[in-house]
Amino acid sequence: MLLQDLCATPIPPGFSLPEEVFIHPGAGDRLGEVASRYLNPPLLVLSDENTRKAALGPMEKFSRAFSGQWREMVLSGHAHTDDPTIAEVMTEGGGIGGILAVGSGTINDIAKAAATRLGVPYLALGTAASMNGYASGIVAVTSNGLKTTLAATPPRAILLDTEILCAAPLALTQAGLGDLLSKPVSLADWWLSHQVEGAAYSELPGRIVSEAIDSILAEAAGIPARSPSALETLARAVVLSGVSMVVAGSSSPASGGEHLISHLWDMRALAAGRPLRLHGAQVGVATLITSALYQRVLSIRSPEFVPPRLWEAEAERIGAEHGPLAATVLPEAEQKHRLAAKRLEFLRREWAGIRERLVSFGIPSPDRLRKPLLEAGAPHTLAELGVSREEARQTLLNARDIRNRYTLLDLAYELGVLPDSADEVLEESGV
Structure with missing residues (x-):
């Protein structure tokens, strides 16, 4: 579906946002079709040893659709979003027309940073609803030991297959809820910085994400049972939280x-x-x-x-x-x-x-x-x-x-x- 259809609050035009977001059972089966719309081969598929296994079904169909037109880079399950890792991916991605990120937090951030620096588009096939960075226009990078936030280009499309999300380690899903829990406090901090130091501020980003976060907080009890409804609600909330950051510009x-x-x-x-x-x-x-x-x-x-x-x-x-x-x-x-x-x-x-x-x-x-x-x-x-x-x-x-x-x-x-x-x-x- 179009991103706007995911959000109860109208999003003004002019923002660099994903064009399509798919959150439903079997969304991964559309990977080849969606990749064909947004990425030009040759492609680099980035995953880690855990996320690659989680997405075997969608990747088999993708492989048939892009036979001989992609290469793969599988990182360690302990990889970090840091300058050396991003540089390694960029080297591997020389001459590519796009990146497919198969994973969640770290893989998505590394792919986003590398794609932005290479000037190529990327897609996100999420394997867990573990964080709110899928749709965001930033990446948290460790540079010389310091966690810094850098501007980056969001994916052209996001696919979150609820069957894959339900099978993800429970700790990752619980982490997604924890990441969203900060909204009431972080919005107050944002307004505070606006008042005290003149930081840009708007109430629109809060409105974009509020309803979705309220919904998952009400369904939190469904997370331990891996309820498909709760996972779909959580996935929608993490995507819209990332959208709120793009609209805010930070x-x-x-x-x-x-x-x-x-x-x-x-x-x-x-x-x-x-x-x-x-x-x-x-x-x-x-x-x-x-x-x-x-x-x-x-x-x-x-x-x-x-x-x-x-x-x-x-x-x-x-x-x-x-x-x-x-x-x-x-x-x-x-x-x-x-x-x-x-x-x-x-x-x-x-x-x-x-x-x-x-x-x-x-x-x-x-x-x-x-x-x-x-x-x-x-x-x-x-x-x-x-x-x-x-x-x-x-x-x-x-x-x-x-x-x-x-x-x-x-x-x-x-x-x-x-x-x-x-x-x-x-x-x-x-x-």
Whole structure:
């Protein structure tokens, strides 16, 4: 179907979005037909050792349709979206007319980045409803140890076969729900950055995705049973969440302070040589933390604003807290610090109105957000992620440094909630 048919809210023309999205049983059987419409051979098919097996049926039909006109690159199941891997795919893809991504988060991101840099179109055959990046116009890339968000071109079409999605590992499906859980908090963060720093803001992206996310939260109990209806609803929600980012021109509608926490967990894991956890699982737990932080921040009517420290003192703190990652973190943090005094002046003057507007977002409490995670059997505690309380505390205190983007994590420092109340916030989050 056309993308617009998937969304209850009209999407204005002019955005770089997938032209067609197929979410139904047997959608993979249309792969050859859809690829013929949008891709010119020779093609590169990108998958990993797990996703290739998940899509055997559709790939057999694709192989017959494009006999001798494609080559395949199968990555390790532990591949990362980083500069060396993207460069490797680009080298393999020399002279191609398009890329077919067979997989979910990592495979889709690598294919999207490589296709954008090669200037060729790509299609996404999703094998799990595990994240909201299928339709988005961005890619989260690890570059020199730093998680960065880069602009990229979305796929021309997306195929999400619910039979394949239902057969995906349950943890991946649960991660998709966790990734979507952040919307109420990230939308508030986006409006906050608009008010405090003038970031572009529109209510349309929130409207595009709200109904779909509300629907899957209501169907969360169907996830452990692999209900086809629940998986179709989840798939629709993750696609529309990606669309909301394209319309916004940034990841802000779906990515706030909770994503910075998840990104810092990833950065530290990579630096230590540890395997990465599922992105959406981390986001779900981090959202409980930022929800608790919002409850505490919004309870303050007359804050005692904390003046910004000198940059030299902040740079010393960042060096101590981020260790080997400090060199990549410092430029982002320094850019944001330049406006610290101006931000504080604005907050002193406008806090009452800012607080009132943030309250109107109706940010759910940690208990309300935990309910769908429990129903879905998804991770909702630090222990389930293998994150210690001290690691969570340190991440809560330092995640603001890694991105030149204003979020609740910055506001909590300027209002004096952090660092002193970090332990209380973690306790109130219930993680």
